[in-house]
Amino acid sequence: MHIDLSGPRRAARLLADMPREALDSILLDLADATDAAMGELLSANAADLSRMDASNPMYDRLRLTESRLHDIAADLRHVAALPSPLGRVLKHSTLPNGLDLTRVSVPFGVIGIIFEARPNVCFDCFSLCLKAGSTCILKGGRDAEQSCRAIVALIHGVLSRHGLPADTVLLLTSHEATAELLHAHGDVDLIIPRGSSRLINFVRENARVPVIETGAGVVHTYVDRTADLDKAARIVLNAKTRRVSVCNALDCLIVHRQQLGALPQLCAPLAEKDVEIYADDAAFSALQNSGYPATLLKPATSESYGTEFLSLRMAIKTVDSLNEAIDHISRYGSGHSESIVTEDAQAAERFLRSVDAACVYHNAPTSFTDGGQFGLGAEIGISTQKLHARGPMALEEITTYKWVIRGNGQTRA
Amino acid sequence: MHIDLSGPRRAARLLADMPREALDSILLDLADATDAAMGELLSANAADLSRMDASNPMYDRLRLTESRLHDIAADLRHVAALPSPLGRVLKHSTLPNGLDLTRVSVPFGVIGIIFEARPNVCFDCFSLCLKAGSTCILKGGRDAEQSCRAIVALIHGVLSRHGLPADTVLLLTSHEATAELLHAHGDVDLIIPRGSSRLINFVRENARVPVIETGAGVVHTYVDRTADLDKAARIVLNAKTRRVSVCNALDCLIVHRQQLGALPQLCAPLAEKDVEIYADDAAFSALQNSGYPATLLKPATSESYGTEFLSLRMAIKTVDSLNEAIDHISRYGSGHSESIVTEDAQAAERFLRSVDAACVYHNAPTSFTDGGQFGLGAEIGISTQKLHARGPMALEEITTYKWVIRGNGQTRA
Numbered sequence: 083m084h085i086d087l088s089g090p091r092r093a094a095r096l097l098a099d100m101p102r103e104a105l106d107s108i109l110l111d112l113a114d115a116t117d118a119a120m121g122e123l124l125s126a127n128a129a130d131l132s133r134m135d136a137s138n139p140m141y142d143r144l145r146l147t148e149s150r151l152h153d154i155a156a157d158l159r160h161v162a163a164l165p166s167p168l169g170r171v172l173k174h175s176t177l178p179n180g181l182d183l184t185r186v187s188v189p190f191g192v193i194g195i196i197f198e199a200r201p202n203v204c205f206d207c208f209s210l211c212l213k214a215g216s217t218c219i220l221k222g223g224r225d226a227e228q229s230c231r232a233i234v235a236l237i238h239g240v241l242s243r244h245g246l247p248a249d250t251v252l253l254l255t256s257h258e259a260t261a262e263l264l265h266a267h268g269d270v271d272l273i274i275p276r277g278s279s280r281l282i283n284f285v286r287e288n289a290r291v292p293v294i295e296t297g298a299g300v301v302h303t304y305v306d307r308t309a310d311l312d313k314a315a316r317i318v319l320n321a322k323t324r325r326v327s328v329c330n331a332l333d334c335l336i337v338h339r340q341q342l343g344a345l346p347q348l349c350a351p352l353a354e355k356d357v358e359i360y361a362d363d364a365a366f367s368a369l370q371n372s373g374y375p376a377t378l379l380k381p382a383t384s385e386s387y388g389t390e391f392l393s394l395r396m397a398i399k400t401v402d403s404l405n406e407a408i409d410h411i412s413r414y415g416s417g418h419s420e421s422i423v424t425e426d427a428q429a430a431e432r433f434l435r436s437v438d439a440a441c442v443y444h445n446a447p448t449s450f451t452d453g454g455q456f457g458l459g460a461e462i463g464i465s466t467q468k469l470h471a472r473g474p475m476a477l478e479e480i481t482t483y484k485w486v487i488r489g490n491g492q493t494r495a
Numbered sequence: 496m497h498i499d500l501s502g503p504r505r506a507a508r509l510l511a512d513m514p515r516e517a518l519d520s521i522l523l524d525l526a527d528a529t530d531a532a533m534g535e536l537l538s539a540n541a542a543d544l545s546r547m548d549a550s551n552p553m554y555d556r557l558r559l560t561e562s563r564l565h566d567i568a569a570d571l572r573h574v575a576a577l578p579s580p581l582g583r584v585l586k587h588s589t590l591p592n593g594l595d596l597t598r599v600s601v602p603f604g605v606i607g608i609i610f611e612a613r614p615n616v617c618f619d620c621f622s623l624c625l626k627a628g629s630t631c632i633l634k635g636g637r638d639a640e641q642s643c644r645a646i647v648a649l650i651h652g653v654l655s656r657h658g659l660p661a662d663t664v665l666l667l668t669s670h671e672a673t674a675e676l677l678h679a680h681g682d683v684d685l686i687i688p689r690g691s692s693r694l695i696n697f698v699r700e701n702a703r704v705p706v707i708e709t710g711a712g713v714v715h716t717y718v719d720r721t722a723d724l725d726k727a728a729r730i731v732l733n734a735k736t737r738r739v740s741v742c743n744a745l746d747c748l749i750v751h752r753q754q755l756g757a758l759p760q761l762c763a764p765l766a767e768k769d770v771e772i773y774a775d776d777a778a779f780s781a782l783q784n785s786g787y788p789a790t791l792l793k794p795a796t797s798e799s800y801g802t803e804f805l806s807l808r809m810a811i812k813t814v815d816s817l818n819e820a821i822d823h824i825s826r827y828g829s830g831h832s833e834s835i836v837t838e839d840a841q842a843a844e845r846f847l848r849s850v851d852a853a854c855v856y857h858n859a860p861t862s863f864t865d866g867g868q869f870g871l872g873a874e875i876g877i878s879t880q881k882l883h884a885r886g887p888m889a890l891e892e893i894t895t896y897k898w899v900i901r902g903n904g905q906t907r908a
Contacts, residue, residue, distance in 0.1 A: 095825070098849060175870060181859055183869060190881055191851060267699070271881050286680070286703060292882040293705075313904035320906035412508070434899050436511060438604060446594055446902025455907065456596060456898070457588060468603055468684050468895035469705040470883040482881035485869070486847050489859025491726035493733035494868065 085262045087269040089249030090192045090217040096246060097215050098189060102169075104244065106162040109209055112240045113158035116205070119236050120151055126232035127201065134225060140199040144226055154205050157460065161209045164459045167477035168215050182488040187481045189215030191271045194263050195462075196221045196285060198277040201229035207276075208237055208251050210462045214480045219270060221254040221263055230255070264289040272480075276463055279390070294471060296463030299329035299418035300390050301448050304336040304407040304433065306424035311344050313445055314423040319351040321421065321447035327392050329464060330419045330441075330451040334387060334397040336407045337365060342400065346372035353378060357394045360386040364400040388414040404429050408436050415439060417466045419448035419473075440466060440473035498675045500682040502662030503605045503630040509659060510628050511602060515579040517657065522575035522622055525653045526568040529618070532649050533564055539645035540614065547638060553612040557639055567618050570873065574622045577872045580890035581628050595901040600894045602628030604684045607676050608875075609634045609698060611690040614642035620689075621650055621664050623875045627893045632683065634667040634676055643668070677702045685893075689876055692803070707884060709876030712742035712831035713803050714861050717749040717820040717846070719837035724757050726858055727836040732764040734834065734860035740805050742877060743832045743854075743864040747800060747810040749820045750778060755813065759785035766791060770807050773799040777813040801827040817842050821849050828852060830879045832861035832886075853879060853886035 097105070116123070127146040134141050173185040193216045197203040204220055211218040222230040234253040241250050254263060263270065267290050275285040279298040286293060303321055305314045321332035337345060345368040349359065353374050360382040361369055369379055386397040387410075401407045411420050421443035422433040430444040441451045451473060453461025458476035465471045471479035510518070529536070540559040547554050586598040606629045610616040617633055624631040635643040647666040654663050667676060676683065680703050688698040692711040699706060716734055718727045734745035750758060758781040762772065766787050773795040774782055782792055799810040800823075814820045824833050834856035835846040843857040854864045864886060866874025871889035878884045884892035 095849065098851075177868070177870065181863065290699060292880060294882070310904070316904055316906050324907055430901075434901075436508065438511075439897065441898040441900060443900045444902065446900050446905050447907065449907040450594065450900060450905075451898075455590070457590065467705060469707075472896055473898045483885055484852065485854040485864075485886045487854060487856045487859055487863060488843075488847075489857065491723070491729060492859050492863075493729050494737055494860065494862040 085254070085259055087219065087252070087262060087266045089247070090219055090252050091269055093247050093249040094189065094191045094215075094217045097212070097217060097250065102166040105166075105212055105215070108212060108240060108244050108246070109158050109162035111243065112209070112237060113155040113162070115236055115240050116151055116155040116158065120148055123151060123229070123232050123236070124148070126228040129228040130201075130226055140225065144199045144201065144229070146201060146229060150202065154202055158205065158209050161213050161460050164213065164477060166213065167481045170478075172483055179492045180490065181492055184486045185483050186486055187478070188484050190480060190482050192217050192219065192269060193480065194219040194221065194266070194270045194273040194291070196260060196263070196273065196275045196277070196281065198223040198281060199225045201226045201233060203276060204230050204233040204237075204253070206460070207462060210460060210477060210480060212250070214477050216271075216480065217250045217252075219252045219254060219263060221260055224255065224257075227255050261288065264291065267291050271482075274463055274475075292469075294463070294465050294469070294475070295467045296465055296475070297329045298390060298416050298466055299331070299464070300333050300388055300414055300416040301330055301419050302334045302336055302411050302415060303332050303421045303423065303448065304401075304404075304411070305338060305341055305348065306404060306407075306422055306426060306429055307338040307340045308426040308429070309338075309341065309423040310425055310445075311341075311347060315348050315351055317421065317423055317445070317447045318348060319355070320449050322352060322357060322396055323355045323394070324447075324449045326394055329390070330448045331392070332396060332448060333389060333391050334399055334414070336399045336401055336410055338407075339364065339400055339402050342368040345369055345398075346374060349374055352396070355394065357396055359396055359398060361398040362400055365398040390416070404432060408433065411437055411439075417468075418464065419443065419451040421446065421448050440464070498667070498672055500632065500665070500675060500679045502660070503632055503665050504682055506660050506662040507602065507604045507628075507630045510625070510630060510663065515581060518579075518625055518628070519575040521625060521653060521657050521659070522571050524656065525622070525650060526571035526575070528649055528653050529564055529568040529571065533561055536564060536642070536645050536649070537561070539641040542641040543614075543639055553638065557612045557614065557642070559614060559642060563615070567615055571618065571622050574626050574873050577626065577890060579626065580894045583891075585896055592905045593903065594905055597899045598896050599899055600891070601897050603893060603895050605630050605632065605682060606893060607632045607634065607679070607683045607686040607704070609673060609676070609686065609688045609690070609694065611636040611694060612638045614639040614646060616689060617643050617646040617650075617666070619873070620875060623873060623890060623893060625663070627890050629684075629893065630663045630665075632665045632667060632676060634673055637668065637670075640668050674701065677704065680704050684895075687876055687888075705882075707876070707878050707882070707888070708880045709878055709888070710742045711803060711829050711879055712744070712877070713746050713801055713827055713829040714743055714832050715747045715749055715824050715828060716745050716834045716836065716861065717814075717817075717824070718751060718754050718761065719817065719820075719835055719839060719842055720751040720753045721839040721842070722751075722754065722836040723838055723858075724754075724760060728761050728764055730834065730836055730858070730860045731761060732768070733862050735765060735770060735809055736768045736807070737860075737862045739807055742803070743861045744805065745809060745861060746802060746804050747812055747827070749812045749814055749823055751820075752777065752813055752815050755781040758782055758811075759787060762787055765809070768807065770809055772809055772811060774811040775813050778811040803829070817845060821846065824850055824852075830881075831877065832856065832864040834859065834861050853877070
């Protein structure tokens with residue numbers, strides 16, 4: 083079955099002609115409409131929830147509540163209030179022949195988002211895409227189908243009152259639609275998968291349109307020979323336990339062999355949070371009989387490294403040098419967020435330069451990798467690739483640019 | 496057969512630790528080595544040329560001469576003298592909690608280039624990648640195999656004298672190597688195809704690593720109702736005939752119906768260059784018996800639009816309005832370079848805003864789409880996609896960035 087995906091392109095041309103204030107007023111109206119439509123949205127969500135076992139870890143992600151919808155409405159107002167990412171002059175020059183040359187930020191056009199069970203993605207992605215002048219195609223998971231339909235119907239109502247077609251946001255729900263979306267060269271400018279690494283791998287293998295990979299984070303913190311142990315303990319605790327289900331949560335503590343004696347002190351706060359540790363031989367010996375609960379201490383296996391735990395579990399790797407730490411990260415990291423704790427400024431600079439990741443930290447936890455924390459405003463995801471956007475992607479990162487050349491009949495010799 | 500593509504990644508880590516001046520001195524030494532090795536390079540090239548029919552249009556692209564090699568050496572010195580694209584601070588802020596946040600330009604790592612018969616691509620791409628701190632994997636066409644081998648051997652000699660491994664530039668020549676390169680997720684960060692649209696389509700269909708599409712240009716110039724005819728004639732002549740084999744050469748002249756009377760005047764300079772015209776009915780009538788050589792005037796067919804001619808041929812399309820011109824470009828353009836000739840400032844701004852292309856021109860020919868002309872220095876290609884780089888791609892466009900966060904033990908609440 084062929085699905086016509088050309089509508090959002092036509093709608094994008096209408097958006098390109100709208101003043102930016104008009105886009106903001108759509109978001110403000112949608113915020114009000116969301117507050118007013120709580121009943122319908124919650125009952126559609128209840129229908130989805132009724133089809134899922136409450137013990138499923140996705141259940142909480144699928145769930146909407148009055149308070150979450152209020153937060154969503156507040157987020158919409160926040161996005162409306164952010165500066166527009168469009169029309170920024172990125173470069174400007176007048177060439178010797180008088181040609182006026184401007185590189186200016188413009189909308190992508192059509193952005194496809196593929197996600198799983200979180201219905202709030204419909205609001206997030208629609209609002210950020212619209213603010214950035216792009217239409218969007220949302221492919222949600224079956225689990226969230228009723229919720230997504232209700233949200234998109236609400237958005238369509240608001241769009242229609244502003245004279246915009248329903249194709250400004252197109253919702254796809256069938257499994258076949260994913261394949262069509264991934265092959266929609268010409269109709270879609272960019273696809274952003276939001277979800278598990280399984281989803282991201284599937285998209286990478288099958289997409290024929292440009293993709294920005296987001297989210298998968300195998301995250302390390304390296305406690306160097308000269309680390310301040312108080313800082314290190316705080317940083318490790320924060321990176322591991324602040325929120326365990328986020329992509330920038332710590333997965334593997336790398337420790338310099340000369341710090342093994344301090345490992346019990348470093349890990350003590352983790353025990354209070356019931357963090358299960360998978361330690362290599364040296365770290366296991368250092369922690370055994372040190373007070374770390376025996377039930378939470380396991381030997382590392384080959385699966386312990388390169389794993390994104392998304393839970394209260396953490397690996398430990400012992401190294402003999404900074405170089406070995408960098409090699410370990412190069413082999414097992416996913417290019418998301420990596421941190422060094424050290425009082426040695428040279429070691430810090432070498433780590434920051436040599437580690438190939440979106441965000442590299444010195445004496446700070448990877449917990450900060452977040453568009454809001456970085457002062458970028460709302461974010462659509464965290465890119466783990468190097469093309470176009472790296473790390474937190476906010477409004478500027480979902481625009482492209484064009485070169486505008488104004489002349490007066492000049493020709494090239 | 497599996498080809499090991501992991502070497503360039505290791506070499507890229509060595510490059511990341513080298514001072515920028517060291518990279519420049521490699522390029523200067525390579526320029527000298529090129530001047531000194533003319534004999535070997537020309538004799539390898541002669542072997543390739545002997546296997547190709549001299550009437551093949553690729554023959555000239557394959558051909559190296561003493562003068563071309565001197566130009567190449569000069570280009571290498573020019574690239575060495577350009578400012579480094581690395582280490583640019585793209586954003587900097589100190590967060591309220593004291594964290595120091597910098598977004599800084601860094602090398603991609605490993606860049607793959609797939610090209611056809613032009614052996615000079617080895618010099619161009621190696622020099623730009625090296626200057627941008629990246630290693631490269633070059634997949635050349637079979638036609639240029641001996642030439643590419645000789646050039647890369649020359650580069651390897653220079654690299655070795657600077658203590659860098661041969662994997663800093665890896666040459667692949669077998670057809671199977673292309674498939675391996677396109678699937679080398681993890682070993683390769685970016686692939687740039689340079690060549691025909693057949694090559695670019697193949698890469699898009701088969702790549703599992705990020706790609707920047709370059710080159711294919713179906714280019715229009717729209718002569719509006721209020722165009723100044725002198726400007727229009729000069730602009731069309733320059734865009735069509737300055738160099739016919741380049742991607743920014745004019746393919747289709749769009750003319751407002753009210754300008755049909757002026758079409759003979761507009762086209763007269765093209766006749767002197769023997770430009771063959773494929774005109775729609777209205778334009779055909781306007782040109783017939785107007786002095787335009789009958790042998791050079793043909794009726795347009797469905798193939799006349801959306802074709803990149805790369806030769807002394809051009810289509811003409813008549814429209815009733817600016818909107819119709821924009822629609823035609825939206826349907827047939829490739830997002831490369833598009834121009835409007837008009838004295839109506841409002842029409843110009845609407846065209847510049849609504850036409851979705853890398854470079855949009857007012858009263859200037861598309862001939863200017865070129866990194867050198869735009870003041871960007873040497874260019875590696877002209878991107879026709881919207882992700883990462885659009886239009887001329889020079890040194891800055893083949894870098895990525897990372898976020899560097901320096902703290903003092905701060906944690907996130």
